[in-house]
Amino acid sequence: MDNVSLRRYEPSDYDTVLKLHFKGLEQYGVRLNAELIPKFDDDLTMIEEAYLKNGDFLVYTIDSNIVGMGAFRKIDKNTAEIKRMRVQLEYQGRGIGSLVLDTLIEKARQLGYRKLILDTTERMKVAQHLYRSRGFKEYKRGSIRDITIVYYELDLSEKE
Numbered sequence: 001m002d003n004v005s006l007r008r009y010e011p012s013d014y015d016t017v018l019k020l021h022f023k024g025l026e027q028y029g030v031r032l033n034a035e036l037i038p039k040f041d042d043d044l045t046m047i048e049e050a051y052l053k054n055g056d057f058l059v060y061t062i063d064s065n066i067v068g069m070g071a072f073r074k075i076d077k078n079t080a081e082i083k084r085m086r087v088q089l090e091y092q093g094r095g096i097g098s099l100v101l102d103t104l105i106e107k108a109r110q111l112g113y114r115k116l117i118l119d120t121t122e123r124m125k126v127a128q129h130l131y132r133s134r135g136f137k138e139y140k141r142g143s144i145r146d147i148t149i150v151y152y153e154l155d156l157s158e159k160e
Helices: 011-027 037-045 047-052 096-110 125-133
Strands: 004-008 056-062 065-074 079-087 115-121 137-144 147-155
Touching (some): 004 096, 011 047, 037 047, 056 096, 079 096
Parallel strands (some): 079 115
Antiparallel strands (some): 056 065
């Protein structure tokens, strides 16, 4: 049986996390040029500061290889934002994303957040289905260049 683990991000994970992030975007035809990377991915240059102080960053490993990840960070005292949900293409459909998301939701509840927000692209239909299955509701749409962004929120104060 595979040696699987869901654990907190460690600094030695950085290069693998970055590769997984960009591969996940490219899977859906989203490519950030050098001009856009600092605007949209600056949090990945400071994971400890952005996520580990008032949130969390999780990696899912199989045989010590990172195949999935997800994080949340503080927006304000009541709201946290889910970010960087990615699963390697060959491991998708095995429940890894669900496990990561469910764990992040529970951790956010434990830290006292009352609302979670997130965004994804219109192209990421599987991700949208996952978020809706957990109770996230779309609250707006926007666009960045030719990419439609879908924004979701989850009220953590509601009973499950």
